[in-house]
Amino acid sequence: MTSRVTAERHAPLRQQLCKILPAFLALAALFAAWEVYVRLSGISPTTLPSPSLVLSQTWQYRQALFDNALPTLRATLSGFALSLAAAFVLSILVDFFKPLRRALFPIFIISQTLPLVAIAPLIVLWFGFGLLPKILLVALVTFFPMLVALAEGYAATDREIERLLQTMGASRWMRFRLARLPSALPYFFAGLRISITYAVVGAIFAEYAGAAKGLGIYILNAKNNFRPDLVLAAVFVSSVLTLLLFGATLLIQRLVMPWAEKPPEGGQ
């Protein structure tokens, strides 16, 4: 029994590896083509550096990149935490008071249409060069997908389960806690994954608009010094950061939703 269970747990992992293999191959092919093009065309590295150069520069400037990645990561995580808390609280309010949803959602939708290039400098202008504007910008870009995911998740609750709780005498809050909230978890994690990919970009945008340290300001300086290799090195670091955060959400989902580890076989 035990060995069967572990085998079942490992099988999806192997399957997942097989699933991401094509993506890896495609990525490798892309970089190979880029490398070959740079070498054959003799294009100047100040215009288009080769991937190998970017990698070696990343290694050479690892200390500076690391020092600048830390503030970005801090801004990302703080902003994300704020946005998560806000989305969660608001989703509950909106679920309990439907008119609130009609009042607030248009505003949130409009907030998602604002161009970041315009908003980022303004937020820096209003809130200075510290951590706060970065947090706000990250929250701005990550908040809405999570809120929508939660609201949709609540609405997707099995009506029969809610009715059952009602016949058991459960209060509204109990029904929310026992049925609606757990039902929303898969939706929530889907929203979380979308949000997390925006989060690092949001932080970098804010830093780009003004910061003492961070990948955003590092990219700005590198660009001004005509060092596209360092720009790309920072981009590389930010991609790795995003991928790590993405992986973390998958891990957390597995921990929080152990029942979803193995999809039911057959039926339903």
Added chain:
Amino acid sequence: MTIPRLTLDHIACRYGDLDVLEDISLTVQPGEFVSILGPSGAGKSTIFSLLTDTVKPASGTMAFDGEPLGKRQNPFAFMPQRDALMPWRKIIDNVTLGLEVQGIKRREAREQVGALIDEFGLAGFENNYPSALSGGMRQRAALLRTVVQQRKMLLLDEPFSALDALTRTRMQTWLETMWLKHRWTAMLVTHDVREAVYLSDRIYVLSPRPAKIVRTFDIPLSRPRGRDAVSRAAATEIENAILETLFDPTGGTLP
């Protein structure tokens, strides 16, 4: 005669413009197993919605133990048509759900159901999630979740309709055994004639929507009800009479 456990008196019910129940009167005595048999969409589940106060009747009265059925008392443990197990809760936690809602501590609730887990054939599966269980086991878990609430009456909405024929027959036999042991007062909704005859003391047959009770059958067969040839012959006779009523609801019952 004792005070009936449950009485419905000329109940009518509608959803907006849709007349669902036209005239339902029935009684259930303490310790009785009563079935409501009717075609699909007749309004069988609606009767349970009325009892559990999720829908209001248009007219008529309902009484439980002689008192009008009001908001204060909650005498029913309800088993919905689909098992409605929560996929995110282990079987043991699904089973104790009703107790948890009543405010009983998780550990205490688990202790309370511990003995019954075995009886319901769920031993060894307490810590599995519902997705790992067969249809029959899920149904037993849903039934256990219903009975552990210690309510005065069970409402079972087509508990076995989603099961294959063999499992369904097994579950019916098992349910009768359990009922003989515990003597729950129970109302079963079904559209399976054989199931109703096998399990019930009395059967109310509904007409198609808008539903009224077209006939009442008392089932005088001795218990436990076997599936041998002699018992089957006696049951078949009643089943045929019920089928006739179902196919021709007006035949011979009008004055």
